[in-house]
Amino acid sequence: MYTTELSKYSAKADLSQTSRILVVEDEELIREMLVVALEREGYEIITAADGRAAVEFLKSCESNSGESPFDLVVLDLMLPQINGLDICRLLRHQGNAVAILMLSAKGSETDRVIGLEVGADDYLTKPFSMRELVARCRALLRRQRLSTLPLIPVLKYKEISLNPQECRVLVRGKEVNLSPKEFRLLELFMSYARRVWSREQLLDHVWGPDFVGDSKTVDVHIRWLREKLEQDPSHPEYIVTVRGFGYRFG
Ligand code: CA
Numbered sequence: 697m698y699t700t701e702l703s704k705y706s707a708k709a710d711l712s713q714t715s716r717i718l719v720v721e722d723e724e725l726i727r728e729m730l731v732v733a734l735e736r737e738g739y740e741i742i743t744a745a746d747g748r749a750a751v752e753f754l755k756s757c758e759s760n761s762g763e764s765p766f767d768l769v770v771l772d773l774m775l776p777q778i779n780g781l782d783i784c785r786l787l788r789h790q791g792n793a794v795a796i797l798m799l800s801a802k803g804s805e806t807d808r809v810i811g812l813e814v815g816a817d818d819y820l821t822k823p824f825s826m827r828e829l830v831a832r833c834r835a836l837l838r839r840q841r842l843s844t845l846p847l848i849p850v851l852k853y854k855e856i857s858l859n860p861q862e863c864r865v866l867v868r869g870k871e872v873n874l875s876p877k878e879f880r881l882l883e884l885f886m887s888y889a890r891r892v893w894s895r896e897q898l899l900d901h902v903w904g905p906d907f908v909g910d911s912k913t914v915d916v917h918i919r920w921l922r923e924k925l926e927q928d929p930s931h932p933e934y935i936v937t938v939r940g941f942g943y944r945f946g
Contacts, residue, residue, distance in 0.1 A: 714738065715740070715767040715837050716740045716742065716766045716767055717734055717739050717740070717741050717769070717770060717833065718741075718742050718743075718744065718750070718768070719731060719741055719743045719744070719770045720743075720744045720747070720769065720780070721770070721799070722746055722772060722774075722775050722776055726772075727743055727745065730770060730829070731743060733826040733829065734770075734830065746775055746776045746777050747775040747776065747778025747779060747783055750771075750775075751783060751786065754787070767795065767837055767840055767841075768794065768797065768833060768836055768837055768840065769794055769797070770833065771784060771796055771799065771816070772798075773798055773800035773807065774800070774801060780798055780800075780811075784796055784811070784814045785814045785815065787815070788814065795817050795836040795837065796815065796816045796818075797818045797819075797829075797832055798811040798816040798819045799821075799824075800819070800820075801821075808821075817836055817839075818835075848860045848861055851883065851886040851887065853886055853934070854933075854946075855868045855869075856925060856934065858879075858883055858886055860883060867924070867925055872924045872925070877902060877903070877917055878920060880901075881898065881902050881921060884898070884901055884902060885943075886945060888945070889945050890945065890946050892938050892943070893942045893944070894941060894942040895911035895943075896911060897942070898914050898943070899911060899914060918935055918943060921935060922934075922935055934946065
């Protein structure tokens with residue numbers, strides 16, 4: 697009971713929105729079991745009982761919107777009308793990159809290899825435990841999600857590099873610890889090198905429009921940043937004061 701609750705929690709925790717799974721399986725009992733196990737994880741499930749229904753369903757969804765309406769397809773290999781291998785080939789041929797978990801009653805290595813060769817991402821042999829299936833689905837969905845996240849480039853200027861993904865800053869090859877506000881201030885500066893910012897603009901972008909307080913806050917943070925970044929904080933080369941206007945980076 698405890699483990700079920702725990703797995704339910706972790707499945708929800710790493711999903712910012714509900715993942716949609718298409719289950720293609722002709723054996724009713726297995727199909728029902730898959731639906732129950734995956735719905736319990738919080739996923740949205742759509743089913744198809746044969747190959748043709750699956751292909752037609754995928755086609756109709758595709759014509760409505762350009763992108764795949766599913767995050768994962770759980771695809772049985774032996775299906776009436778159109779088999780799983782052909783569906784997989786078809787999807788990949790159309791350039792559809794949806795994650796595919798193939799299921800098969802055949803346990804031979806050849807089937808596994810063919811399944812992966814036609815573009816399945818993972819392969820599970822029947823009989824399998826529902827726990828195993830859920831774990832594989834979760835891993836595929838996580839991988840799918842990570843691969844669609846845009847990579848934010850590392851910002852570099854002279855001897856400073858700032859990695860927005862890892863929230864890390866290196867100065868002359870050494871890591872420096874910045875507070876969240878200092879980090880966001882530096883990230884803004886480095887994103888627009890040489891642009892002059894007024895204190896009010898910096899307050900707006902880093903502290904937000906709801907911030908109540910005066911612009912001296914900016915000066916204080918700039919002083920702290922300089923102490924961490926500059927070789928000589930009294931003669932800054934990175935964060936420069938522009939008299940009468942504000943600050944500039946570089
Ligand atoms: Ca089957």
